[in-house]
Structures are given as structure tokens and as C-alpha cells.
Amino acid sequence: MTSRNHRLFTPEEMGLADRLSAESGIDSFALMERAGQAVAASALKHWPDALRFVVLCGPGNNGGDGYVAARALASAGAAVSVYHLGDPQGLQADAREAKQIWHGDLAPLAAYVPTKGDVIIDALFGAGLSRPVPDPVAELISAVNDLELSILAVDLPSGVSGRHGVVLGAAFRAARTVTFMSRKPGHLLLPGRELCGELEVFDIGIPQRILDRAGGKLFENHPDLWRHTLPALSSNTHKYRRGHLAVFSGGASHTGAARLSAAAGLVSGAGLVTVAAPSDAISVLAPALTAVMLREIDNTSSLQSWLDTAKLSAFVLGPGFGVGSKTRDFVRLLADRSVVVDADGITSFKDDPAELFTLFANGPTRLVLTPHEGEFARLFPDLAESEGLGKVEKAQAAAKRANAAIVYKGADTVIAAPDGRAFINTNAPPWLATAGSGDVFAGIIGALLAQGVPAFEAAAAGVWLHGEAANASGPGMTAETLIPHIPSAFDLLHS
Template sequence: MPATLPLYRAQDARAIDRRAIERLGVPAFELMSRAGAAAWRLLRERWPQARRIGVACGPGNNGGDGYVLARLAREGGCRVELVALQPPRTAEARQAAAEWQAAGGRTQVFEAGLPEVDLWVDALFGIGLTRAPEGAARELIEAINAAAVPVLALDTPSGVDADRGHVPGAAVRATSTLCFIAAKRGLHTGAALDHVGEVVLDPLALPPAAFEGTPPAARLLRPAALQRWLPRRARDSHKGRYGHVLCVGGDLGLGGAVRLCAEAALRAGAGLVSVATRAEHVAAILAARPEAMTRSIEDAGDFTPLLERASVLALGPGLGLGDWGWSLWTAALRSGKPAVLDADALNLLAGQQTWALPAGCVLTPHPGEAARLLDAAPGEIQRDRFAAAEALAAQYGAVVVLKGAGTVVAAPEEVPCVIAAGNPGMASGGMGDVLTGTIAALLAQGLSAFDAACAGALLHAAAGDAAAREGGERGLLPSDLFAPLRRLANPHD
């Protein structure tokens, strides 16, 4: 499995398809035949014991892929129940349906219930549907989900927006999704992740020439990609080479947030880590983590010497929205130092729409914070996470890490990246503080802001997965990430 994977929009996949047909001379029906054969191979590989196969076909070419699979399954000795939503509309789908019928297959028109089978194949809409299914289409999708058997979705689970990951209504919950030709970017973020199951890509034997002129719309980052950003250190290393992170936050009662941030920066490899916080938190942080140089800061005047020594700021964990937090926030950003902004640093920024951020800043909002920054509703953010991340990056001239399932990293003039790691156990208070410290540490070690954001988000998510494997997702604590964070930050050891 490659460490990175190019992701495409539906329109890009169609362009690649057209180029293969028009310029490379691959007949359209040949592509459909390859898709159906690929789906049949995957089905036999994943469910070799399945003998009763249900195939739900729509009227377009996705349905045509289903007719091809149905014929191959029947020829392979399976009992196939083919349910059609509507008659095929495209020439290729009609040809596939005719070959299915010529082979002795029988087509049922969906009316209410479904026959009992060992597995369903979703060949209803693929990338062709971007709105909520209605009428019989909705009823058929709901019936497939209610069947309580494995589901193989062809190209995209029907009802899922392949570009945005949005699920506007009923959608198939697949066990596996087989993408044809190009991986679809929307299947790797947001609500789509609860519908796609395992995602497999089959390029249908198309040569690289078919992809020329169609750049990817995003890139998927898997944990193996960490090796490119985290090389072995030189033997003559010293702490000065790896930057000085200053963690700023911890208003009264919120000291734990900045302490988590500081330890994450240490575990991710920063050479030096300082903490600027309230006096009440100094003793506790020093007792728990003496490596973090913790100072009591009561006003901006005390803050200046720390700012001057730092190379990167981690701004926001437990900062608060009061006068103390505001004074440190303004002093930090006026210092001109690159900063990672999280939590209350983002909430303060939302109230200062015209504030110009220093170069090299990274914003790490969750959907609610992103909504405040864009003056939008959280639901709008989740409907198109790519557009939201890119809008924030353009608005603030910064790198943006839009947190959530399938974290999206965007920046001006960069191809967005999607993090293929992380789990629901990480939905707990303090995880964002660990992420902030992690990204700040990588920024301090010399990575560009975009690379630090990508590597930091990936390292953080992979550490969360490693910790969850030890004891499960529910009850996962931010501090559980520290041991795997250190281990994964050394991918060559």
C-alpha cells in the first residue's frame, strides 16, 4: 500500500475516462467490462463462501458495471438476484444488461422487499449522485442497509458525495468500496467514512498517459509517509538544531491544556520547550514534566523575554478569552514568530477578522471553530470540508488543519492532503492540545509550515491509533498518545 495516494474529484475521473476512450482507443464497453471483472475478483477474494449474490443496478454506467459482475458471478456458479431500479439508459449499460439476459440472467424491478442473499453489490449510482436519494432509490438503499449482510459498493456507496464526503440523505453502508480508475477524494473524509468501509482502488489497467493533464485534487497520507519528513538525526546533533517551542496558555483552571501541549512538543522532538502560563500552574507542570521550562506570566511585559528566545509559538491551549489571554495573544502575534493557533487563539482570531498573521502560521480548527472563523454554520463546514479548509487558508494566508474524521490540511498554492489515520476515541478534550504541540515541534525542527502540519496531523493520528490498539477507543486519553508519539516520530529506528 503506497504511503501517499492521489485523490480526484468526480469530474476528474470522468476526464480520465474520456481520455482513455478518445485518445488511447479503449472502448467504453471495454472499461465497463474491466470494472465488472475487477469487482467480481474482489468479491471472490473478500467473500469466497458467498453463493447467493444480490446485485442492485441503477440506470447508468454504474449499473452497467453491476450487470457485468452479475453475469460473471452467474457463470462462476453463484445464484444471482439482480434488482434494477430502472431500465438501463446508456448504450454500454444496455449492452451489459443484454449480455446478462443472454447468459440466462433474470432482472427483477424493485418494488418493496429484497430477496435473501449472502451479500449485496451496490451498483446504483456511483459518482453520479450528489443529492439525497428520493422515492424508490431511497427505499432500495434503506432495504440494502437493513439486510444485515456484507455490501460491496462499486466506485462510491450510493448516496455519498464522492467529491465532498457529504451524506445528504440515505446512503449505502458498504463493507468494501471498490474505486475504479481513480481514488475519489470525498470517500476519505467526513460522514463518508461511516459508509465506505474498506476502500480499494483498481485503475483498470489504464496507462499513465490517461492521467496526463488531470492533476489530483488532493492527496491521501498514510502513516508510512512519516519517513519522508522524519529522517534519522545526525550523530553530532545538539538541542539548538531542533528549535525552541514556546507554549502559551493555561489560564486559571486550564493548566492541563498547556501542559499536554508542552509534553507533545517534547515527545515530537523539539530541542527546547518553554511554557508561559499562570503562576498557579507552574509547580504542577514542573512536577509532572520538569523538562518543560515553565514560567509565570502575569502580563505582556513578563512575556517579551520568552518570545525573544522562542523560534515557534504554540498559542491557545487553555488561553482563555479574558484580558490575560488577550494580552498574550496580541503580544505573541505581534512578535512575528511563526505560530500554531488552536482553541482560544482561534476564538480570539474569529473576533479580529482583519488581523494579519505572521508568515508560517498554522491554524488547527475543529468544525465549530472553523465555522466561527468563516462566519458560517458548522453544518456548512461539514458539507464540504475541502472548500472550508481552502477558504480559511485563503482568508488568513496560513496553513489550515481542519480536524475531524479524515483531517484535511490545506494551504495557499498547495494540493490539500487528507490524513488516513485517527479514530473516534480521539474525540475527547485535550487531543487538540497534543496536536498543537506536535505540529509546533515539527515546525521548530525546520519543516515548512505545510509539511509540519501534514506530518504533525499524521503523526498525531497514527499515535492515537496505536494507543487505541492497546486498550480500545472508548476512554482514550490525550496523554495515552505520548509513548506511541515518540516511537512513531522515529520511523527509521
């Protein structure tokens, strides 16, 4: 597989692909015909005993797909009823032609009374919806969802933003969704992902060369995108070549987070891992560490001395470290190094985020920030509050502003680079939402940075590996039991 298999198209990019196809001489109605036929085939395959297929057709090309699907279902002998939104005489181009060659029953949407046993083909809006659904549609959606009728969505369940995955007023909960050529962000971002049901992607015949011209920098996170950046072990590999990761610990009563990060870093391939801790934490940490080394670092003076004399490759700062001026002082000393700033490290800059961004503004990307929703709002309050931006756009804007790889965490984690690339992650199970899992995650990324993986690729790989390790751990996972499964996640990269 290649990166093409994982590319996501925004509704605007898919619209561009459609236009480029028409300009190249491809019959656009033939594309609509294939799309509608694919919808009908899916409906017949998954609901062969349906009493009636109810096709809801909207005022655009999504509705055109619906008219084609209705004709194909009727030709197969199925009972079909079609209901339209708006004036069907106002349909344009291909959608108008599709409606004209539908010779079955046709009634206004308001005439439809949801009935047990109906299988609904939702062809109202598709992926391009950008404003809340009209009130009559919202009322119908509520009635259909309450009856738990089976729904096959065309492109996306009506009411779900194809760009942002959010619900615009109300949305159908589909059992299945058929989309065309490529997935859209709304198929992967929440809550859209959960409203799509099973997703089918059907190739209607747009050439790859056109998709390559129309497509952007958004992908589903997958090893095909970053596997080539990971280090390969060879016979002359030694521990220093695999990098030295330093993890900073908090005081005596706050050492657990650093131990989790350090242990994760060690099994993720760092040749050496050292926990840097204040003097009062040394006696607590020493009995708990074996292969992980320990260094007493109390202040900026001792840190600077260590940086001047030791061969250190990457750093993790924040988990359990504490919020305040010491954290900011340590980050200043690490500004020319590869650093994962997480948790307390992020919060320490909430009063002046620009200071953090300025420290890493120049040169190649070497900072990885891993905020959850609340931490993101502390560093990027204007972006967090913007109603016009979705999660992907917020992460992209944050990455550019901070010159950092941004991991905007959540059940639909987004990883973004300053150059505009963004990945949406999909493999994380819900049981990752447990204390300490973020500390483990920071350690994985730190180890990859220590081995020379570029910041964005290290962040993307860390997210995916974290998710796969959690899947292997199972629902009873804790942060401690997650760590032994990290090597098996790496093994999947070579299977």
C-alpha cells in the same frame, strides 16, 4: 511508495481521466469490461456460497459495470437476477453495449423484493451522485439495510457522495466496495468511510501518465508526502539547532493544558521547550516541570522583551490560556513567527476573524490553526454554513483565506494549505476523543515548527503522529499516557 499511491480523485477528476483515456485511443468498453469482471471476481471470492446474486443496475456507467458483472457471475455458474433503474433503452455508449450483451433475466427495480440470502451487487449510482436518491431507491435501501443483506458496492455505496462522503437521502451499508484506479474522497470522509466496508482498489488499465494529468492536490495523509521535510539528526546537532519551542500557560488554575503541550513538544524533538506563564502560575508549574523550562510572562511588555532577547523558534498559544484581549495582544506580537493557535486562541478572534488573518496575510505560511467543528464555525461562519461545500473544500477555502495551515479536526481530520493542497487523515482511533489530547497534538506540531518543518507539512505530520501514538496507547489512553508513545510513532517513520 510515492505520493501517487495516496492520491485521491474526485468524481470529476476520475471522469476527466476516463475522457483522456478515450481520447488517447484506449478502448473505453474494455475498461468497463475489466471493472465489471473485477466486481464479479470479488463477489465470487467473498460470497462463494451465495444463493443468489442480485445486481442493481443504474442509468449510467456504474450500471454498465453491473451488467458486465452479472454476465461474468452467470458465466461462472452463479444464480443471478438483474434489476434496472429507469429505462434501460436510454443507456448510452459503453453502458448500452454492456446491457445488450446481458442475455439473462431483467426486471424493473420496483419488482425486486429483498430476500434473506441475497447478495446484492449495488451498481446504481457510484461516485458521481450529487443529489438525494429518488424515493423508491431510498425505500429499497431501507428495506435492504433492515434485512442486513450482504452488499458489494461498485465504486461507492449508492447514496454516498463520492466528493463529500455525506449521505444523500439514504445509502446502502456495504460489506465491501470495489473501486477502480484510485480511491475517492467519499471513501475516506465520514460517514462514507464507514458505509463502504472493506475497500478494494482495482487497476483497470488507465495509464499513470493520464492519472497524473487528471489528478489534483488531494491525498490521504501519509508519511510519504511529508517525511522528506522532517529534520535528520547528525553528529553536530545541538539543542538550539533543534529549535526552541515556547508554550503559553494560563493562570494558576489553568496550567495543565500547557504542561501537556510542552511535554509533547519535548518528546517530539524540540531542542528546548519553555512554558511562558503569568506570575501567579509560576509556583504551580515549577514543581511540575523538569526538562521543560519556565519563564514568567505577564503581559505584552514582558513578552516583547523576551522576544527581543531570546532565541525562540516557534510558539503554541491557546490551550488553557483564556479567551480575551490578552490572547489577541500576544498573537499580534507573534505575527512574524511560526505559531500554532489552538483552542482559546481561536475563540479569542471569533468576533473579528479577519484581524487574525490579516496578521499572517503576507509572506510564507507560518500560522497553524487547529479548529474542531465548533471552532471552525467561529472563525469561518460562512464556510461552516455552506451546504454546497464538503469538509475538504471548507478546509481549503479557510486555508486560503487565513494564509494558514488548517487542521479541521474530527474523526476524518482534513489538513489544508493555502495553495490548495489537502490531506484526509485516516489513522486516528476513536479513543483520541478525550480531554487533553488536543493539547498534546498542538505540542507535536509546535515542536516540528521549531525544527524548521514548513507549516503545512508540520500540521500533516503532527496529525499522523498523533494518531499513531494513540494507536500504540490503546483504548485506555489518557492525554498523559499518550505522550510516552509519541517517540514510537516517530520510530515508525524509519521502519
